Amino acid sequence: MAGGKDAAGYLRIQRRPGVGGMGGWVDGTRHPAGSYNRASMDDVMDRSALDALIDRMRRREARIGIVGMGYVGLPLALLFSEQGFAVTGFDIETGKVEALNRGESYIVRIDAAEIRKAQTAGFRATTDYAEAAGMDAMILCVPTPLNEYHEPDLSYVTGTVDALAPHVVPNQLIVLESTTYPGTTEEVVAPRLEAGNRRGLRIARDGQAGGNCLHLAFSPEREDPGNDTIARADIPKVVGGCSMATRELGMALYGSIFHRVVPVSSPAVAEMTKLLENIYRCVNIALVNELKQLAMRMGIDIHEVIEAAKTKPFGFQAFYPGPGLGGHCIPIDPFYLSWKAKQFDFRTRFIELAGEVNTAMPYFVIDQIAAGLNEHAKPIKGSRILVLGLAYKRDIDDLRESPSLTIIELLRQRGAEVAYNDPYFPQVGHGRHYALNMTNTPLENLGSYDAVVIVTDHSSYDYAAIVEQAQLVIDTRNATKGIESAKIVRC
Ligand SMILES: NC(=O)c1ccc[n+]([C@@H]2O[C@H](COP(=O)([O-])OP(=O)(O)OC[C@H]3O[C@@H](n4cnc5c(N)ncnc54)[C@H](O)[C@@H]3O)[C@@H](O)[C@H]2O)c1
Numbered sequence: 001m002a003g004g005k006d007a008a009g010y011l012r013i014q015r016r017p018g019v020g021g022m023g024g025w026v027d028g029t030r031h032p033a034g035s036y037n038r039a040s041m042d043d044v045m046d047r048s049a050l051d052a053l054i055d056r057m058r059r060r061e062a063r064i065g066i067v068g069m070g071y072v073g074l075p076l077a078l079l080f081s082e083q084g085f086a087v088t089g090f091d092i093e094t095g096k097v098e099a100l101n102r103g104e105s106y107i108v109r110i111d112a113a114e115i116r117k118a119q120t121a122g123f124r125a126t127t128d129y130a131e132a133a134g135m136d137a138m139i140l141c142v143p144t145p146l147n148e149y150h151e152p153d154l155s156y157v158t159g160t161v162d163a164l165a166p167h168v169v170p171n172q173l174i175v176l177e178s179t180t181y182p183g184t185t186e187e188v189v190a191p192r193l194e195a196g197n198r199r200g201l202r203i204a205r206d207g208q209a210g211g212n213c214l215h216l217a218f219s220p221e222r223e224d225p226g227n228d229t230i231a232r233a234d235i236p237k238v239v240g241g242c243s244m245a246t247r248e249l250g251m252a253l254y255g256s257i258f259h260r261v262v263p264v265s266s267p268a269v270a271e272m273t274k275l276l277e278n279i280y281r282c283v284n285i286a287l288v289n290e291l292k293q294l295a296m297r298m299g300i301d302i303h304e305v306i307e308a309a310k311t312k313p314f315g316f317q318a319f320y321p322g323p324g325l326g327g328h329c330i331p332i333d334p335f336y337l338s339w340k341a342k343q344f345d346f347r348t349r350f351i352e353l354a355g356e357v358n359t360a361m362p363y364f365v366i367d368q369i370a371a372g373l374n375e376h377a378k379p380i381k382g383s384r385i386l387v388l389g390l391a392y393k394r395d396i397d398d399l400r401e402s403p404s405l406t407i408i409e410l411l412r413q414r415g416a417e418v419a420y421n422d423p424y425f426p427q428v429g430h431g432r433h434y435a436l437n438m439t440n441t442p443l444e445n446l447g448s449y450d451a452v453v454i455v456t457d458h459s460s461y462d463y464a465a466i467v468e469q470a471q472l473v474i475d476t477r478n479a480t481k482g483i484e485s486a487k488i489v490r491c
Contacts, residue, residue: 049171050245053136057252060084064253065135067160069096069125071328071398072177072221073141074107079232081118083257088135089125092159100125108397108424109226129163137173137253138164141221144178145332145432152181152336154188161189165196170212173249175239176267177221179274179333181340185218185267186242204243217241217250218267220274225327226396236260240270278333279351284319285330286354289361292321296491303478323455323476324361324403326392331358331401362406365476368491369411369451372472378450381415386441386449388466389456390422397424404455405434419449423460446470454479 056062062085066077069091081087091097099106101124103116115123132138142156157178168174174193176185190203193214204213219239223232237258241247247263255261264270288302295302302321310318325331334355338348370380392402399405404420411418419441420428427439443461446452446469454463457479464483467473473480473488480488 050249053171053173053249054252056136057249057256060256062136062253063088063134065090065132065138066141067091067138067164068141068143068156068178069093069100070141070143071107071225072223073139074100074110075223075232076139076141076177076221077123078110078114078118079257081121081123084121085256086122087118088131089123090127090129090132091125092127094127097125097127129167132164132167133169135172137175137249138168139175139177139219140164141177143328144180144336145328146335150335151339154180154184157184158188158192161192162196165193166198168193168197168201168214170199170201171215173215173217173246173253175217175219175250175253177219179220179278179329179336180271181275181336182268182272183340184271185216190216190242204246206243206245208243215241215243215246215249216267217246218270219250219254220270220277222274222277225398226393233258236262238262238264238270238273240264240267242267272337275333275337278329279337279354281319282325282330282334282358283350283354284317285322285325286357288319288321290357292491293364301490303481320478322361322403323365323407325358326400326402326404327398328400362403362410365403365407365453365455365474365491366410366414368476368489369453369474372474372489373451376450376472379415380411382417383450384417384419384448385411386446386452387411387418387420388422388452388454388461389458390420390425390428391456391458394457395459399425399428400431401433402456405431405436407453407455408436408438409434422456423458 053062060083064080064085064087066073066080066087067090069077069089073089077087077089089097089100096106100115103112103119105112105115140157140160142160144157145153147153157176157180176189193216194202197214199212201212201214202208203216217239219237222235224230235258237254237260239247239250239254239261240263241250251261251263264273288306292302295305306318306320309316334351338351341348369385373380373383387404387408390399390402390404392398392400408418408420420438421441421443425440428436430437446466449470451472451474452466452470453474453476455476457477461479463480467480467483467485467487470487473485475488475490478490480490
């Protein structure tokens, strides 16, 4: 990190002179390059070289490399390609690279036709980092999970940076998009790039003497898988660079595909922005999860309450209760900040409390299943239970951190005979935290199960038919809204 220890011995993030205090300057599209302090930009990079690169970006002639052809990187590669850029996708998984080069997709919501269309526009994939030398910009979209101690696992980021560093070239723009704690770009990525490159290139900083350098920025990914209500290009893109010249490059790069770019004063601000967004979701979901439990005891339908509250035209945003958090973001990202906060002798109590409430939700669902079966004079042990939906949310093929996995494991531990149905997963083996080794069960003979548990409310399910056939339905998503039946336990 560009920073040091203050009098109290705590690490602080250093504000670079002239970078902060941009006032209301948030919409990159409305501010010409001339708004910058030219003297400091000319320090870090020859102005004509900078202008030439910006020009290539605006003309869509810049060559873009994207590392990590996963849920984030592949759609981003297709977006750049759609806008006329020549894109190269980098990944360590040979299977993914070969599939892409055959014009195939491995993500359900991405059609193979989109990959083939991108190929005709020049898109290809590779495992060879040496090809990075031919790129004007490299965007890193690799995983940032937690390790077994619930601490940030930056090994994918460091692995990527170490593999990339020997191949970087002067004046290249490198952008980290992986969600992470404030300080990662400057504390972890910058030193590794500087130490690992073969030409002695330094990261561009304001006020630094001119010459060849590397441009390093952070720009958080804000994709919402399965949400088709907003086009990716309409989601404003936040970017913070290690220098003002870098920020200008980042704005030119993203400004050519996103309708609005929001420049911020440093990579740390951009990193923290993403965490604020996700922590806001995590805390509010925990709040409604807790209130749902109270409302159930009081005989009040929390969903009816939320619908009514939503009519307030200001000061309220609706969040919905569920069986627990899932996905690669909301259950994980807040802990990146609480881990980092310890370095500053600070406890992030909201994050911890929200984590406690949300983590307990699958256990609450198990209690509700037990109570529902009890009404039928049955124990969990020996009951046949069908879990509907493995994905962590509706209509997607991603089961990372899905509460379904925990619920299935807890049911098995209690002696239930568990089957699942999910149109997106023909089978499920083992992951970082689970070993289910199950195959998809057809949606048949629902009456033969002691309980059907709706964990993911995929839109392809016919909920009225499910309720009609099942003996007992535990609905954790309000998927049976509007269906009246004594068989339903809504929780
Ligand atoms: N999935 C989302 O909805 C979402 C939304 C916002 C932000 N994010 C963030 O974006 C980042 C990427 O998430 P994702 O969901 O795309 O992950 P993913 O697991 O789907 O994809 C990551 C890809 O990176 C590849 N990879 C790993 N190490 C590599 C290396 N050293 N070199 C090259 N490739 C490597 C993997 O093989 C994989 O294909 C994470 O930080 C995540 O928190 C994800």
